[in-house]
Amino acid sequence: MAPNARAQKNHDELFPGHVSTLADTDPELIEIFDNFAFDEVLAQSQLDVRTRLKVQLASMIASQAVLEFRVMAGAALRAGVTPVELKEIVYQAVPYVGMAKVLDFLHATNEVLSGNGVELPLPKQATTTPETREEKGLSVQKEIVGEEGLQKFLASTPKDQQHIHQFLAANCFGDHVSRAGIDLATRELLTFSMLISLGGCEPQAKGHVAANLRVGNSRTRLIDVVTQLLPFIGYPRTLNALRAIDEVAPYRAS
Numbered sequence: 001m002a003p004n005a006r007a008q009k010n011h012d013e014l015f016p017g018h019v020s021t022l023a024d025t026d027p028e029l030i031e032i033f034d035n036f037a038f039d040e041v042l043a044q045s046q047l048d049v050r051t052r053l054k055v056q057l058a059s060m061i062a063s064q065a066v067l068e069f070r071v072m073a074g075a076a077l078r079a080g081v082t083p084v085e086l087k088e089i090v091y092q093a094v095p096y097v098g099m100a101k102v103l104d105f106l107h108a109t110n111e112v113l114s115g116n117g118v119e120l121p122l123p124k125q126a127t128t129t130p131e132t133r134e135e136k137g138l139s140v141q142k143e144i145v146g147e148e149g150l151q152k153f154l155a156s157t158p159k160d161q162q163h164i165h166q167f168l169a170a171n172c173f174g175d176h177v178s179r180a181g182i183d184l185a186t187r188e189l190l191t192f193s194m195l196i197s198l199g200g201c202e203p204q205a206k207g208h209v210a211a212n213l214r215v216g217n218s219r220t221r222l223i224d225v226v227t228q229l230l231p232f233i234g235y236p237r238t239l240n241a242l243r244a245i246d247e248v249a250p251y252r253a254s
Contacts, residue, residue, distance in 0.1 A: 002027075003034035010038040014075040037231035044227050046220075049079050051186065052228050054089060058190040059229045061093045061105050062197035068232070069105055073112045083118045088125060088181040089190060095172040096194045125181040128174050134166065137174025144177075144188065144211045185215045189225055196226065196241035197233050205241060209248040219249040 002023075003011065011034055023030050045052060053076040060069040073086060090109050093102045110120060128136045142150055157165055177187055192208045195201040212222055226241045 003031055004039060007034045007037075007039040010042055014079065015071070016078075018071075033231065041227060041231055045224055047224050047228060050076075050081050050085075051189070053079055053081055054085065054182075054186065055189050055193040055225050056228060056232060057086070057089050058093065058193040059197040059232055061090065061102060062097050062194040063233060064101060065232070066104050066108055070108045070112060073109060074116070077112070077116055083113050083116075084122055084125065084181040086113070087122055088179060091125075091179065092176060092182070092187060092190050093194060095176050096191055097198065125179045126175075127178050127180055133174030133178075134170035135174075136178050137169040137172070140173045140178045140184070141169055143184070144173075144214060145207070146214060149210075185212075185217055188212045188215050189217060189221075192222065193225060193229060196237055196244070197229065199237050199240070202240060202244060205244040206248050209244050213249060219245060219251070222249075 002008065020030060047055075053072065057069060057072055057076060060066075060072065076086060077083070086109060090102060090106050093105070113120060113122075138150075145153070154162075154165060177184075177191075182190070188208060188211050192205065192212055195205045195208055209222060213219075222245050223242070226238055226245070229241075230238045
């Protein structure tokens with residue numbers, strides 16, 4: 001038993017010379033999974049390989065799949081994802097997934113980079129200072145969610161919760177989302193990928209469907225991302241993600 005020729009070719013392009021031990025212990029499952037993930041699913045995608053791997057890596061952090069992340073991170077470097085981009089995916093996860101869940105992935109990333117001859121630390125990507133982080137964060141937040149939406153959000157916030165929104169501006173958007181290394185449209189795809197992979201974040205997922213549309217990512221592109229995550233997150237979270245897309249950007253027949 002073995003994956004079909006297309007699946008094997010696509011797999012070998014990412015993992016040249018790698019033969020999983022599961023091919024010996026669980027050949028039926030590996031055949032099913034590889035034929036699905038590396039043939040059927042890829043046939044439905046218009047994403048370039050670098051973008052596909054970036055959103056899958058972001059999803060794996062949210063899913064706490066550190067072993068799969070480590071393997072895929074090496075494949076991403078071989079496919080042209082830069083060390084800075086790889087590290088920025090991990091940094092981007094901190095405000096959305098939390099440092100407690102990101103810490104193991106940070107160590108795994110450093111090990112992968114060092115193992116590939118990359119000198120650490122990498123060049124700084126921060127675009128803010130302690131004095132400018134809140135102002136810059138608010139600017140980025142407005143670009144993503146729109147000024148009207150942001151004002152409604154702030155106006156509806158009880159006084160005893162306003163410090164959280166200050167944190168969102170200064171920390172989430174100022175410290176993290178405003179960083180260089182990955183463009184804003186790609187960062188929004190990463191955020192969406194993390195939210196739908198976490199589960200239980202449907203309101204935030206819908207908000208970031210709208211945010212993705214604002215920064216230039218179409219309904220078609222979002223569905224493509226969800227499709228490429230399906231083999232790794234399963235059908236329930238995939239269907240929840242599609243519902244979020246449909247509620248914000250309904251299908252319109254051409």
